[in-house]
Amino acid sequence: VAGLTLLAVGVYSAKNATAVAGRYIEARLGKPSLVRETSRITVLEALKHPIKVGKRLTSKAQDALEGVVLSPQLEARVRDIAIATRNTKKNKSLYRNILMYGPPGTGKTLFAKKLAVHSGMDYAIMTGGDVAPMGREGVTAMHKLFDWANTSRRGLLLFVDEADAFLRKRATEKISEDLRATLNAFxxxxGQHSNKFMLVLASNQPEQFDWAINDRIDEMVNFDLPQLEERERLVRMYFDRHVLKPATEGKQRLKLAQFDYGKKCSEIARLTEGMSGREISQLAVAWQVS
Known part of the structure; x- marks a missing residue:
């Protein structure tokens, strides 16, 4: 009897250890279904492209605001965040969670990516709108996401775009039981700060957040539409990138007509009042083919 009992305990322990090991391997190898984009290198990617991966790992840190056009006040604010985040990573301390709110296309996603690279972290991007369609699978997917985040050796910046799509008020909003359960899992x-991952939420309507979400946010940053000065900088940057550079490089160089470059950019900047940085970028792409 004692032998059978020990055998049963041994089988149970082996199965339990196998399940734990299986979950760890899955967290290490597979990108979670909720993640749309990530800079994190998987084992399979490292084996398939060792040289490319090696270059990425040894690349120098970038300026967190390179290619990001913001107002002077906002630029100073986010630069302080970049310095603090990099020091947190260096000291292996607990990361602070951030909410970035404002109209679409104002640079929230772009800054989050550059913040991660600048700090020597990986980033992962998910969208709140992907959660509700998962139904009852949402809870499992959410736990897999954070299991994966906690295995990061470099630290992970988890960027949740359109976060208000699933982090809504539980008491007043009409949400399904599946979505409520997924929110509870999140x-x-x-519930506690982590030295493995940093949470960055992006929202156009932060007032819709559940009160418990606000309790998890350490800093709120408003990304507003660009004013005239920022729009002119954006127009110049995108004109250089999409018009001037392609016209003066390559095998078939084009001759640009003589015109007052500064004056033209200022005129366009005035005409783009109320447009976001993304919309101005799309406008510049249209110039390239016109």
Missing amino acids: LHRT
Whole structure:
């Protein structure tokens, strides 16, 4: 009898250890279904492209605001965040969570990516709108996401775009039981600060957040539409990138007509009042083919 009992305990322990090992391997190898984009290198990617991966790992840190056009006040604010985040990573301390709010296309995603690279971290991007369609699978997907985040050796910046799509008020909003359960799973996994991942939420309507989400945010940053000065800088940057550079490089160089470059950019900047940086970028792409 004692032998059978020991055998049963041994089988149970082996199965339990195998399950734990399986979850760890899955967290290490597979990108979670909720993640749309990530800079994190998988084992399979490293084996398939060792030289490319080696260059990425040894690349120098970039300026967190390179290619990001913001107002002077906002630029100073986010530069302080970049310095603090990099020091947190260096000292292996607990990361602070950030909410970036404002109209679409104002640079929230771009800054989040550059913040991660500048700090020597990986980034992962998910969209709040992807959660509700998962139904009852949402809870499992959310736990897999944070299991994966906690295995990061470099530290992970988890960027949740359109976060208000699933982090809504539980008491007043009409949400399904599946979405409510997924929200509870998210709250459970973010109840304490972590030295493995940093949470960055992006929202156009932060007032819709559940009160428990606000309790997890350490800093709120408003990304507003660009004013005239920022729009002129954006127009110049995108004109250089999409018109001047392609016209003066390559095998078939084009001759640009003589015109007052500064004056033309100023005129366009005035005409783009109310447009976001993304919309100005799309406008510049249209110039390239016109």
